[in-house]
Amino acid sequence: MSLGIGVIGTGVMGSEHARLAAREIPGAHLAGVFDADAGRARAAAAGATVFPDPRALIASDRVGAVVIASPDGTHAELALACLEAGKPALCEKPLASTTAEALRVVEAEVASKRRSIQVGYMRRFDPGYLEMKRIKDTGGIGAPTLLHNVHRNVRAPEWFTGPMAVTNSFVHEIDVSRWLTGSEMVSARVEAGPGGDPLMITMRTDRGEIVSTEVHMNAAYGYHVHAEMVGREGTVALAPPSLVSRNKEGAGGIVYPDDWVPRFADANRRQMTEWVRAAAAGTPVGASAWDGYVASAIAEQVAAGMAGDRPTALSVPARPSLYG
Numbered sequence: 001m002s003l004g005i006g007v008i009g010t011g012v013m014g015s016e017h018a019r020l021a022a023r024e025i026p027g028a029h030l031a032g033v034f035d036a037d038a039g040r041a042r043a044a045a046a047g048a049t050v051f052p053d054p055r056a057l058i059a060s061d062r063v064g065a066v067v068i069a070s071p072d073g074t075h076a077e078l079a080l081a082c083l084e085a086g087k088p089a090l091c092e093k094p095l096a097s098t099t100a101e102a103l104r105v106v107e108a109e110v111a112s113k114r115r116s117i118q119v120g121y122m123r124r125f126d127p128g129y130l131e132m133k134r135i136k137d138t139g140g141i142g143a144p145t146l147l148h149n150v151h152r153n154v155r156a157p158e159w160f161t162g163p164m165a166v167t168n169s170f171v172h173e174i175d176v177s178r179w180l181t182g183s184e185m186v187s188a189r190v191e192a193g194p195g196g197d198p199l200m201i202t203m204r205t206d207r208g209e210i211v212s213t214e215v216h217m218n219a220a221y222g223y224h225v226h227a228e229m230v231g232r233e234g235t236v237a238l239a240p241p242s243l244v245s246r247n248k249e250g251a252g253g254i255v256y257p258d259d260w261v262p263r264f265a266d267a268n269r270r271q272m273t274e275w276v277r278a279a280a281a282g283t284p285v286g287a288s289a290w291d292g293y294v295a296s297a298i299a300e301q302v303a304a305g306m307a308g309d310r311p312t313a314l315s316v317p318a319r320p321s322l323y324g
């Protein structure tokens with residue numbers, strides 16, 4: 001039987017999730033959408049139901065699983081509502097806009113005794129990142145010593161405020177660095193460029209590895225995500241993320257997209273495919289609510305320590321047994 005997916009929030013990211021659910025995911029269909037802007041909801045619905053509010057979408061018999069892609073500040077309440085209704089949810093990152101809210105989601109999921117929340121850290125499904133991890137895990141570069149991350153956006157979204165470069169963007173590197181290295185982050189130091197952008201964030205792991213990340217919100221030339229891992233016997237890096245190379249006006253090379261939708265289209269498709277499979281068959285396979293909590297907790301601690309000139313010690317509580 002086809003799984004009916006309901007999408008809450010149909011802006012840039014939610015429209016892509018709605019499109020995937022409607023057209024590209026085996027065993028699933030788009031059952032309906034909700035957006036605070038009814039015009040956006042209608043545009044993304046592609047003939048599916050436009051619900052009058054998010055609670056009606058979550059409660060609907062036609063909706064078997066929910067994608068939460070509304071603004072960060074709405075994620076925790078909606079994830080809690082999905083847990084209460086017993087419906088699997090794919091919640092866009094970050095899991096919540098504060099650590100306290102993220103912890104409420106973890107606690108509610110632990111009380112339900114069953115994992116049903118996946119957080120949209122889709123880089124875990126990107127073919128390049130998966131190959132890096134496979135090579136590192138099979139000893140292909142020896143023991144890791146360093147991970148260099150680059151995260152460049154064309155320009156910061158209009159709704160970006162204060163420390164969101166850390167709490168909304170850098171959370172991706174927190175998650176992917178934990179996943180790639182299998183280590184926990186124990187300290188962080190932040191250097192800010194002129195006007196506060198870019199940021200250079202250096203973390204240490206509990207195995208002594210160094211994780212450096214450039215978070216650049218206004219890099220102008222294109223959306224560019226890169227990673228290179230250095231080991232005792234070699235290095236492994238993402239290849240240039242371009243389907244074509246282009247020659248124009250005396251220069252040639254790879255073509256960068258404007259945003260993450262084309263760059264991570266494959267990752268988002270694989271993420272939703274696996275999520276739909278897990279909704280039918282058991283435990284979600286991507287980032288858990290616990291991973292979402294850890295990313296948000298570390299981001300909040302990094303943001304709080306940004307003004308200081310000493311490294312910030314990072315800490316998270318012990319992992320509940322539900323998360324292995």
Ligand SMILES: NC(=O)c1ccc[n+]([C@@H]2O[C@H](COP(=O)([O-])OP(=O)(O)OC[C@H]3O[C@@H](n4cnc5c(N)ncnc54)[C@H](O)[C@@H]3O)[C@@H](O)[C@H]2O)c1
Binds near residue numbers: 034036069093120
């Ligand atoms: N995984 C990723 O790489 C990735 C990339 C981009 C965005 N995101 C996440 O997706 C979420 C949405 O980001 P976006 O770039 O699509 O933003 P956006 O501004 O394009 O879209 C947000 C949408 O939510 C709607 N909205 C506002 N308040 C709402 C509410 N209370 N209930 C329902 N809808 C509401 C808005 O009308 C808008 O259509 C954010 O949490 C962001 O962090 C994740």
